[in-house]
Amino acid sequence: MAGDKQQQQEQTLHLVVFPWLAFGHLIPFLELSKRLAARGHAVTFVSTARNIARLPPEGLSGRVRMVALPLPAVDGLPEGAESTADVPPEKVELLKAAFDGLATPFADFLAAACAGDREEEEGVFGRKPDWIVLDFAHYWLCPIADEQQVPCAMFLIFTAAWVAYIGSREENINHPRVTVDDFKPMPTWFPSPPSLTFRHHEAAWIAASFRTNASGVSDIDRFWRTEQRCRLLLLRSCPELEPRLFPLIADVFRKPAVVPTGFLLPEDKSTTDATRSSAVRxxxxxPPRSVLFVALGSEAPVTAENVRELAAGLELSGERFVWALRPPSGAGGGGDGAAAAMLPEGFEARTRGRGVVCAGWVPQVRVLGHVAVGAFLTHCGWGSVTESLGFGGHPLVMLPFITDQGLIARMMAERGVGVEVARRGDDEGWFGADDVAAAVRRVMVEERKALALNARRLRDLVAGDDDGGRQEWYVDELVECFRRHSIITEESL
Structure with a gap:
């Protein structure tokens, strides 16, 4: 029996999982951790104390161990701010500076984890980690891991198209992008349809990410310095949705493997919470398929003017809607009241009976899976789009703002599953009520049948079967990939 237990522990992986301090990253990393744990592996999930306390506890087991590192204070960063949700966009650079201060406590943690004499830890948790799974921002972590001879894998929560668009440092040196206009088209190493382009205001945001910020390092340099020392790239996507891109990325970044993890969708465990949700009631x-669900994510830079124009557009469209309304970017601690105060005067009274505004938490997975929902108005964050595919197969009304959201919107338009809200004034990307209403009518009425059919077909393609078996298969393959590439050699360090 003792031999069987030892053999089981030798087959079990111990992985350290460490996401960037944003809930759009923390949640997918946690979902990956839960799936690895469900397959019998041990996961040490690293973050800060406040972030760990705010993570949903559902689905966690004794095979996921939480380790909190102390986030150092940085001048200008609000006290208690430990995630991007705690700060306005202009303060995120300071959060990155604080994040870099985690290098020393992480080095101490990893040295202890690799020492092999941790009597307080039992089983696999007392054994040296087999892998560290990290995020784009950890440029200082790989040298620490190299000292302990633990291989690193970078897990990117973005689309494969976005990773291909950014490209390697070498490709960017050979084909430099300098002006904002240089960032509008896809790069020379990324063959793509002409429609996959960025607007001026989107390209300006991307160009800024290539420049050094208050943390002393640009976002793209963080990415490059990290990926160059990671043995594997893991992408939260799948080849069914993004054909040809996985081998392209492996070639561009010169990696032995670029591994799809699948979408890592959360389970729908909101039954009891849903009974308290006015949206679900x-x-x-x-009626079935009659309602537009409206949600622009938790951290999209939505302004008060955006909220007013969106509200006016929903009213003008005449369609039923449920709106998960969050405070506009920079609203600080105003909370739900700050969000509701942005609505046009009398809006809720005029739309009563055909629309509901929920200025607070809404169980998004449960709403997307509700039979009454017929379409989804989204900022095109990758998490929201994959949830829509996984839990409803809905056509999309698309209102992108930053990062890869514009690229995702154009990808979904190419697939025939959504309509983008028209933007005016290319420099600022302004949109008006008429633009919102026109897109909503196209998706809910004029092109509804074709868009809904395409969305269902895409859902079935990525799921593989009624139970989403193909998505779970990707996690199985990831485990095997960890095993195949786990041997450290001098050349790999």
Whole structure:
């Protein structure tokens, strides 16, 4: 029996998982951790104390161990700010500076984890980690891991198209992008349809990410300095959705493997919470496929003007809607009241009966899976788009803002599953009520059948079967990839 237990522990992987301090990153990393744990592996999940306390506890087991590192204070960073949700966009650079201060406590943690004499830890947790799974921002971590001879894998929560668009440092040296206009088209190493381009205001945001910020390092340099020392790249996507891009990325970044993890969608465990949700209770009373669900994520830079124009557009469209309304970017601690105060005067009264505004938490997975929902108005964050595919297969009304959101919107338009809200004034990307109403009518009425059919076909393609078996298969393959590439050699360090 002792031999069987030892053999089981030798087959079990111990992985350290360490995401960037944003809930759009923390949650996918946690979902990956839960799936690895469900397959019998041990996961040490590293973050800060406040972030760990705010993570959803559902689905966690004794095979996921939480380790909190102390986030150092940085001048100008609000006290208690430990994630991007705690700061306005202009303060995120300071959060990155604080994040870099985690290098020393992480080095201490890893040295202890690799010492092999941790009597307080039992089983696999007392054994040296087999892998560290890290994020784009950890340029200082790989040298620490190299000292302990632990291989690193970079897990990117973005689309494969976005990773291909950024490209390697070498490709960017050979084909430099300098002006904002240089960042609008896809690069020379990324063959793509002409429609996959960025607007001026989107390209300006991307160009800024190539420049050094208050942390002393640009976002793209963080990415390059990290990926160059990682043995594997893991992408939260799949070849069914992004054909040809996985081998392209492996070639561009010169990696032995670029591994799809699948979408890592959360389980729908919101049954009890849903009974307290006014959104779900209202949906129960609506006809099938008649309601537009509106949600722009937790951290999209939505302004008060954006909220007013969106509200006016929803009213003008005449369609039913449920709106998960969050405070505009920079609203600080105003909370739900700050969000509701942005609505046009009398809006809720004029739309009563066909629309509900929920200025607070909404169970998005449960809403997307509700029979009354017929389409999704989204900022095109990758997490929201994959949830829409996984839990409803809905056509999309698309209102992108930053990062890869514009690229995702154009990818979904190419697939025939969504319509983008028209933007005016290329420099600022302004949109008006008429633009919102026109896109909503196209998706909910004029092109509804074709868009819905394409969305369902895409859902079935990426799921593989009714139970989403193909998505789970990718996690199985990831485990095997960890095993195949786990041997450290001098050349790999």
């Amino acid at each position: 209202w949906l129960d009373e609506q």
